[in-house]
Amino acid sequence: MTRATLALPPGPATPAARESAQPMSAEPVSEPLVRASPAVFARRREAAVVREAQRGSEEALEELFRRHWRRAHRAAFLVVGDAAAAEDIAQESFLAAIRALDRFDRRRPFGPWLHRITVNRAIDHARARKLRAESELAEVGAAEPAGAGISDELLAAVADLTPEHRAVVVLRHLLGYTPGEIGEILGLARGTVNSRLRRALDRLRPAIESEEG
Amino acid sequence: MSRADRRELERRLREAPIADEAGAEERAWAVIRAAHEERAPVPRRPPVRGIAIAAGAAVLALAVGLSPAGAKVADFVGEVVGIGATDPEPGIGRLPAPGEILVESGDGAWIVRADGSKRRLGDYGEATWSPHGRYVAATDGRQLVALDPQGEVRWTITAPREVRDPRWSGTDVDTRIAYRSGGDLWVVAGDGIGARRLARGVARVAPAWRPPPDAKLGPAGPFHVVAYRERSGRVQAIDADTGQRVPVTAPDRAAVPPLGGWPEGTGGPVRRPGGGVAELRRGDGATVLVIRTASGAKRLSGMPPGRITGPSWSPDGRWVAVGWPDGDQWLLIRADTPRRIVAFGDISRQFDPGGGGSGPFPRISGWILPER
Numbered sequence: 001m002t003r004a005t006l007a008l009p010p011g012p013a014t015p016a017a018r019e020s021a022q023p024m025s026a027e028p029v030s031e032p033l034v035r036a037s038p039a040v041f042a043r044r045r046e047a048a049v050v051r052e053a054q055r056g057s058e059e060a061l062e063e064l065f066r067r068h069w070r071r072a073h074r075a076a077f078l079v080v081g082d083a084a085a086a087e088d089i090a091q092e093s094f095l096a097a098i099r100a101l102d103r104f105d106r107r108r109p110f111g112p113w114l115h116r117i118t119v120n121r122a123i124d125h126a127r128a129r130k131l132r133a134e135s136e137l138a139e140v141g142a143a144e145p146a147g148a149g150i151s152d153e154l155l156a157a158v159a160d161l162t163p164e165h166r167a168v169v170v171l172r173h174l175l176g177y178t179p180g181e182i183g184e185i186l187g188l189a190r191g192t193v194n195s196r197l198r199r200a201l202d203r204l205r206p207a208i209e210s211e212e213g
Numbered sequence: 214m215s216r217a218d219r220r221e222l223e224r225r226l227r228e229a230p231i232a233d234e235a236g237a238e239e240r241a242w243a244v245i246r247a248a249h250e251e252r253a254p255v256p257r258r259p260p261v262r263g264i265a266i267a268a269g270a271a272v273l274a275l276a277v278g279l280s281p282a283g284a285k286v287a288d289f290v291g292e293v294v295g296i297g298a299t300d301p302e303p304g305i306g307r308l309p310a311p312g313e314i315l316v317e318s319g320d321g322a323w324i325v326r327a328d329g330s331k332r333r334l335g336d337y338g339e340a341t342w343s344p345h346g347r348y349v350a351a352t353d354g355r356q357l358v359a360l361d362p363q364g365e366v367r368w369t370i371t372a373p374r375e376v377r378d379p380r381w382s383g384t385d386v387d388t389r390i391a392y393r394s395g396g397d398l399w400v401v402a403g404d405g406i407g408a409r410r411l412a413r414g415v416a417r418v419a420p421a422w423r424p425p426p427d428a429k430l431g432p433a434g435p436f437h438v439v440a441y442r443e444r445s446g447r448v449q450a451i452d453a454d455t456g457q458r459v460p461v462t463a464p465d466r467a468a469v470p471p472l473g474g475w476p477e478g479t480g481g482p483v484r485r486p487g488g489g490v491a492e493l494r495r496g497d498g499a500t501v502l503v504i505r506t507a508s509g510a511k512r513l514s515g516m517p518p519g520r521i522t523g524p525s526w527s528p529d530g531r532w533v534a535v536g537w538p539d540g541d542q543w544l545l546i547r548a549d550t551p552r553r554i555v556a557f558g559d560i561s562r563q564f565d566p567g568g569g570g571s572g573p574f575p576r577i578s579g580w581i582l583p584e585r
Contacts, residue, residue: 053249061249062242069238074231083232085446085472091241092471095248095463103510121471125446128473154222155229173219174226187498201214201222208218 047106054101065094068111071175072118078170079122081159089125093118115175116185119167123186126163157207165200168193248463305329305557309545310527312582313362314534315340315349318564319572322351324362331563334364339578343381343388343403346583350390352376357392359405362583368405373397382422383437389453391420391439398441400453411451416442421468423450424484440465446472480523486530491548493521493535504533504548513546522574528582536560538574 046067052060072093077086097104097114104113158166171182179193186193214222231237306329308314314325322340324332334340337351337358348367349360357376359367374395381390381403388403391411398415401408423438437453440461448469450461467482475481479500482490489506500521502513519539526533527545534545541560547553557563564575 056249058246058249061245065242065245069241070234073234073237073241074227074229077231078226078229082446083234083237086231087237087241088446088448088466088471090237091244092466094241094245095467098245098248124476125471125473128471128476152225152229154225158226169222170226173223201219204222205214205218208214208221 043109046110050101050104050106050110053098054104054106061098064110068114069094071111072114075115075170075174076118076122078155078158078174079119079163079166080126085125086122089121090118093121111175112177112181112185115171115177119171119185123163123167126166153210154204154207157204161200161203165196165203168196169200169204172197244461244463244466304559304563305331305543306555308527309547309553309555310529310532310580312528312580313346314525314580315342315578316564316575317578318575320565322349322360322578323564323575324349332362332364334360334362339377339379341379341381342579342581344383345385346581347585348381348403350379350381352379352392355394357390357401359390359403362585370401370405370408372399372408377417378419380420380422380439382425382439384425387436389422389437389439391422391441391453393417393420396444398439398451400437400439409456411439411453411456412441412443412449414444416444416446416472418442418470418472418474421465421481423462423465423468435459440469442469442472444472483524483526485526485548486528489530491524491526491533493524502533502535502546506530506548511548517544522576525577525580527580534577534580536574536576541574543577 046064049060049063049067053064069090073086073090076089076093077083080086080089093114096117097110104110158169161169167186168182171177171185172179177185179190179197182188182193183190188196305325308325308327308329311327313327316323316325317338317340320333321336322334322338324334326332334349334351337353337360340349340351342349343359347361349362351358351360352375353369355372355375356369357372357379358369361367372392372394377393379390379392381388383389383403389400390403391398391400393399393415396413396415397410398412398420399408400411418441420439420441423440425436426434435452435454438450438459439453440448440450442448448461448466450459450465451457452459464482470481476495479495480493482492484490485504485506489504491505492503494501494503499518500516502516502521502524504511504513516535517537517540519537522536522538524533524535531547531549532545533548534543536543541558543557543560545555545557560575561572565572
């Protein structure tokens with residue numbers, strides 16, 4: 001495979017900046033009249049990376065992967081509570097995104113697109129696992145409950161939430177989306193997102209308070 | 214919850230330890246890179262038409278979402294994707310492409326011939342064609358059964374526990390059947406000899422054979438590689454002849470169902486004869502049939518409301534068959550241009566002639582041009 005040389009603006013300097021949450025909607029990029037803000041700069045750079053990846057650049061693909069993998073993987077892990085399953089879900093989500101890359105609209109940020117795929121797959125997986133645990137407990141045996149790999153009390157409390165509640169907590173408090181954006185990602189009304197968030201945080205509060213006490 | 218509590222929650226979510234996080238990233242990158250190398254960059258095309266079709270489909274899906282079961286699905290699909298409208302035929306007529314369809318129903322396994330006639334093979338479950346359509350493998354409790362197309366039993370083997378998900382693959386002269394029994398993955402040669410366990414701790418989803426390598430294209434790898442999912446969720450690939458694990462490829466991962474099976478209304482990529490795949494996906498509450506061939510990718514939006522099963526390719530790679538249980542129909546959709554649709558109705562009673570057709574909706578297991 002030919003490796004294209006990238007001529008891109010420099011990326012954000014710190015890992016934190018590289019992993020900052022992306023806004024759900026983006027305006028079409030145009031030539032700036034004034035110096036672009038870091039967010040606009042990062043968005044424009046990502047559009048350039050996506051364009052190069054669409055053209056077949058492995059280097060651009062790797063940049064896209066490194067920029068988004070950890071947060072997608074972590075989101076999947078926190079929803080399913082199982083490291084191996086999270087790895088598969090994040091990997092399959094990334095594969096799905098890469099397969100559809102040719103149709104991706106570069107004016108939109110890549111992160112929310114990937115997160116939509118990942119979190120919805122993670123919810124499906126967690127639901128299926130719950131059903132399986134109820135219907136096939138005797139034979140499967142080895143199936144661990146969600147969160148079996150989590151020892152932290154607060155994270156265990158997160159794992160005790162339903163998959164739907166875990167997902168809104170992860171989207172809001174790990175990935176930094178607004179309730180309206182979460183509604184778009186999960187196909188829910190904003191009010192439903194808000195009520196799920198409120199209930200989830202109510203259930204998590206005792207775990208936080210007991211750790212503080 | 215106070216702002217400080219929320220900040221603490223966010224910190225803990227960011228810092229939650231994940232076993233072998235770095236290893237997972239490198240493994241994933243290896244798979245993504247391999248998939249990217251397999252994907253040839255395609256020329257850009259104006260997205261306007263595709264978007265317009267999808268938007269139109271979404272509007273029509275809302276409009277037709279109230280259609281009664283058994284409605285003229287072809288009208289519906291046709292309006293959306295430009296397929297000529299056709300009323301569903303009562304029963305199964307002549308197939309629009311050569312070949313025979315293998316069917317699993319509550320009443321057993323059936324074969325539908327090209328002229329629409331049917332033969333019941335017997336009270337078997339989970340039937341699957343042999344690679345060249347000369348035989349059928351099916352399950353009967355703890356037994357794996359090989360039948361000829363007339364329903365004559367050629368051999369049976371008995372497994373330790375119930376047999377599930379048989380999958381038959383191989384070359385002209387050397388085939389293997391992989392199947393699950395209990396929590397184990399087994400393999401047996403196509404003549405019923407040499408059954409042996411390949412792996413333990415296998416998830417309750419079907420294994421998937423890797424297509425045999427084409428020796429003309431270079432050094433041949435193992436001929437019988439089967440991919441499966443462990444109970445942990447991880448996909449593994451194993452050489453069925455040596456019992457040795459081999460590196461998992463991106464197509465392996467794509468072919469094996471996730472834990473719990475494919476989500477409702479979706480399925481794994483189904484390989485098209487001659488190259489390409491078809492895949493059912495869920496998007497915005499509706500099913501989308503995605504067809505990818507060498508000439509490009511198509512998304513056929515506007516599938517009828519409710520569950521869609523399949524898909525299966527016709528042997529000539531021109532038609533895709535899906536099931537629509539709510540409408541009690543099979544839809545045979547022309548995949549290339551011009552697109553057409555053939556709808557067969559009253560499917561449940563077709564494969565339950567003595568009953569009321571109240572069992573599971575008859576599923577197309579495979580459509581093949583037998584080499585007999």
